[in-house]
Amino acid sequence: MPALDDTTAGLLQIGLLVVLLAAVHVPLGDFLARTLTSPRHLRAERALYRVLRVDGDADTRWPTYAVSVLAFSTVSILFLYTFLRLQRFLPLSLGMPAMEATQAWNTAVSFTANTNWQSYSGEAAVGHLVQMAGLAVQNFVSAAVGLSVAIALVRGLVRAGTGTIGNFWVDLTRSTLRVLLPMAVVAAVLLLLCGVVQNLSGATAHTTLAGGTQTVVGGPIASQEAVKLLGTNGGGFFNANSAHPFENPTPLSNLLQVFLILVIPSSLPRTFGTLVGDTRQGLAVLSVMGGIFAVSLALTTWAEVHAGGAVPQAVGAAVEGKETRFGEWASALFATATTSTSTGAVNSFHDSYTALGGGVVLFNVLLGEVTPGGVGSGLYGILVLAVIAVFVGGLMVGRTPEYLGKKIRQREITLAALYLLATPFALLSGTAIALSSEATRSALLNSGPHGLTELMYGFASAANNNGSAFAGLGANTPFYNTALGLAMWIGRFVPMVLVIALAGAFARQRPAAPTAGTLPTRTPTFAGLHATVVVVVTGLTFFPALALGPLAEALSGAAS
Amino acid sequence: MSTSTPPALRTRSGATAAAFLRQARTGLLLLLAATLVCGLLYPLALVAAGRLVPGRADGQLVRHDGRVVGSALLGQSFEGAQWFQPRPSVAGEGYDPLASGASNLGPSSAELLATVQQRRAEVAARDGVAPADVAPEALTASGSGLDPDVSPELARQQVQRVARERGLDEAAVAALVEEHVQGRQWGFLGEPRVNVLQLNLALERLAGRG
Incomplete structure (x- = not known):
């Protein structure tokens, strides 16, 4: 077979990904719907609920659900913080010392908030036990929390006048035990077969072929990679994340990783459609996610292949920070997937992307990661935006704003609007505070517009729980560790509580029968309005900052 | 809590704090269970599976x-x-x-x-x-x-x-x-x-x- 050109090969790679995602969309989406709403408990679950003293059949109202989420997450932060501070007394620490206090706070919040921003470097700061039993556990349960809240919101939309939205402990247990764990086992075995390392080796020094010395570190990497991607977490075992050949050795493992990132978020619209009893509602949501994703992928790929900017032009290709085995196409695909979800894993370094390519991946994060978004958070995010779209559409055509028979009244629209404001508040105020002092500005590696992008990307990544970085930002200082930790906490839990409250408000309502005055929400017209709202709301919020950062850099084209 | 807090609110916030602590206890137990299953059993089972393909599991x-x-x-x-x-x-x-x-x-x-x-x-x-x-x-x-x-x-x-x-x-x-x-x-x-x-x-x- 003759060798394919870059474009054909790149398009085939994307085509295969789409085919794989489409093949699992319906079965996985329906499996999630069944598993998360079935009245039956497994025997192991019943035993667990007895120990927890939880009534697995009890439904709760939204305040109890919210308190459970916050209580669980607070315990998680404290547990992980203690773990990180005490690691040198624990087995398999590889001699790593205790993590410094502000960095431990940052890391504990980061993994609990499903962000996986890493101000530490894996191979230099944490031993195998912390990776497995500390960080990777949060990779499971933080994703499970997101999934639980998304299902609670869907229950709110479905239920008629009950006021209850489910039981958090049951949702959390099932999401972890029945969904994430079995999928992670399959994924880890596949990654292992692709050559991802899985052992408990410490650092071993070898004499290299040319007579130098190289110290190689192994670890339980495949098991961690699987859940890092499936749970849209993104925290790498190593500093280089999925660019590291031990995490992501081949183009095939790379495609598998992109698939794992997208598989649950892209199936959740089907879960939603099935649960609300109208799969076309799910398709409408999926088309919004897919449409924006496609445009973003096309722009990023074009920008990286076209290689604009002083350095890429001087080199002849935008390959700084990219691995030879992946090249521009597989790198741009991974970058789009990781920033369109809340993953933040990287197989190439976004700081060195072209101004346009880097700007587009930043924009994906700023969109709030709803295309298709993180596990659970993507679905609840896009549904909140659907509420806004219904409201805007209702205002435009003078129809009653209602979504799936639930009226959008003052309480509902207030909660939705606060949801939209919480993250930009943490993001923009954090960026502004960091810019206002010389001491905190000096953490920037790059100067000029690129430096602003670097800083804003940091706070965007934290507040939106992405975790990828324009990694030139030297963020391991007490200020950034503390501030970004706060941004991650606010960006995760404030919107989450607002969503739970919204679920409660919907659950109290009895659905109104559709009338001639109801705006249908499963049509292409509504999907178009929905997508426009997603892009315009973000665009208006962030345009001034984007104009001074990536847009200024792309337009000037000069070195600085 | 300041003495000027109305009694009703005091009871309510006290109840919320108690509920939070009760939930935190549940959360801690669940987290420990998850640590055992997802944090130890799962990765160690995969380490064992890796011994079936030692060349690959050890980084070629x-x-x-x-x-x-x-x-x-x-x-x-x-x-x-x-x-x-x-x-x-x-x-x-x-x-x-x-x-x-x-x-x-x-x-x-x-x-x-x-x-x-x-x-x-x-x-x-x-x-x-x-x-x-x-x-x-x-x-x-x-x-x-x-x-x-x-x-x-x-x-x-x-x-x-x-x-x-x-x-x-x-x-x-x-x-x-x-x-x-x-x-x-x-x-x-x-x-x-x-x-x-x-x-x-x-x-x-x-x-x-x-």
């Missing part, structure tokens, strides 16, 4: 003359003009797996631009090619700093120098490079590439024969 260690010289997955430094050279690396002092990472310099960085121009001049002189013909991978650091591969162009560009330094037939070395070109996986995934450690090992064997 490569032996030469009976000793391990590195991993086929990780690039390493090759001191001397007689070796095929990998890409520039910013992992520690170069190819240090304890310090993986990228330069993170942006597309308009003057510092990176100067580095690129310096590398172009040095590599052109090293390999005896026109500066304009130097392959892009020779001018840029990878994402991991541990990139095991170079593009086929970058390997071919070095054939003449390596053959001369080792006193080998240029055609034989060129043939060796072509043998080591890996096409795209499955014909369309990723990029064509050459693993530098494997190529240099083959070169050692060729030199040993010759």
